[in-house]
Amino acid sequence: MRVLVQEAPFDLAEETARFAKGEGGSGAIVTFTGVVRDNGAGTLSAMEIEHYPGMTEKALCEIAEQAMARFELQDALVIHRYGRLVPGEQIMMVASAARHRRSAFEAAEFLMDYLKSRAPFWKREITAEGEAWVAAKDEDEAALERW
Amino acid sequence: MDVLYFAWVRERIGLPREQVESQATTVAELIEELRGREERYALAFSDLTALRVAVDQELTDFDAPLQGAREVAFFPPMTGG
Numbered sequence: 001m002r003v004l005v006q007e008a009p010f011d012l013a014e015e016t017a018r019f020a021k022g023e024g025g026s027g028a029i030v031t032f033t034g035v036v037r038d039n040g041a042g043t044l045s046a047m048e049i050e051h052y053p054g055m056t057e058k059a060l061c062e063i064a065e066q067a068m069a070r071f072e073l074q075d076a077l078v079i080h081r082y083g084r085l086v087p088g089e090q091i092m093m094v095a096s097a098a099r100h101r102r103s104a105f106e107a108a109e110f111l112m113d114y115l116k117s118r119a120p121f122w123k124r125e126i127t128a129e130g131e132a133w134v135a136a137k138d139e140d141e142a143a144l145e146r147w
Numbered sequence: 148m149d150v151l152y153f154a155w156v157r158e159r160i161g162l163p164r165e166q167v168e169s170q171a172t173t174v175a176e177l178i179e180e181l182r183g184r185e186e187r188y189a190l191a192f193s194d195l196t197a198l199r200v201a202v203d204q205e206l207t208d209f210d211a212p213l214q215g216a217r218e219v220a221f222f223p224p225m226t227g228g
Contacts, residue, residue, distance in 0.1 A: 034228055050154055052220060055204035092228060112228055121227035122154035133155050136224035
């Protein structure tokens with residue numbers, strides 16, 4: 001299991017290859033990558049991500065440990081960036097390795113659902129019109145009820 | 148104890164963290180003390196449904212006890228991913 005919180009970009013292909021090499025017993029590897037999306041108006045110049053150093057690492061480790069146990073994973077990876085990112089940049093990735101596909105897919109969704117509203121990150125959108133904190137969505141909170 | 152603020156809570160209060168001497172036994176009591184300080188605190192803590200709290204880096208509720216707590220953090224609902 002690996003959890004990284006970093007400002008620097010990560011290399012998706014390299015991380016995926018390293019993760020896939022790790023476990024011989026896994027029949028299934030799922031990766032998900034989050035990318036900074038432009039807003040509807042196409043005016044987003046940057047996304048700033050603030051986090052709570054210390055708690056972030058702890059929260060992500062707990063979420064990954066839960067996923068490991070619940071879906072009987074062989075391995076799990078979480079990388080989440082903070083700082084200033086521009087549209088098109090990768091914000092984060094999760095990867096899960098399990099014996100079978102269903103567990104690997106479900107674990108990746110579980111990791112995403114939890115890190116969206118239980119890991120201490122806050123996003124701020126910088127546009128030509130000004131700056132605003134991104135509000136949490138009710139549907140993100142509701143997504144946790146599935147688990 | 149150390150009290151930390153993040154995102155718009157930090158902006159409204161104007162500080163990322165501060166040392167607070169408090170007799171509060173719960174998070175709710177600490178909030179009452181902070182609200183009484185100045186307008187900017189009253190404003191930041193005016194709607195608790197818009198706030199979350201962590202005690203010693205664990206998410207918790209407003210009625211959580213503070214005995215032995217070293218670090219209390221206030222922030223809006225998280226928006227990771």
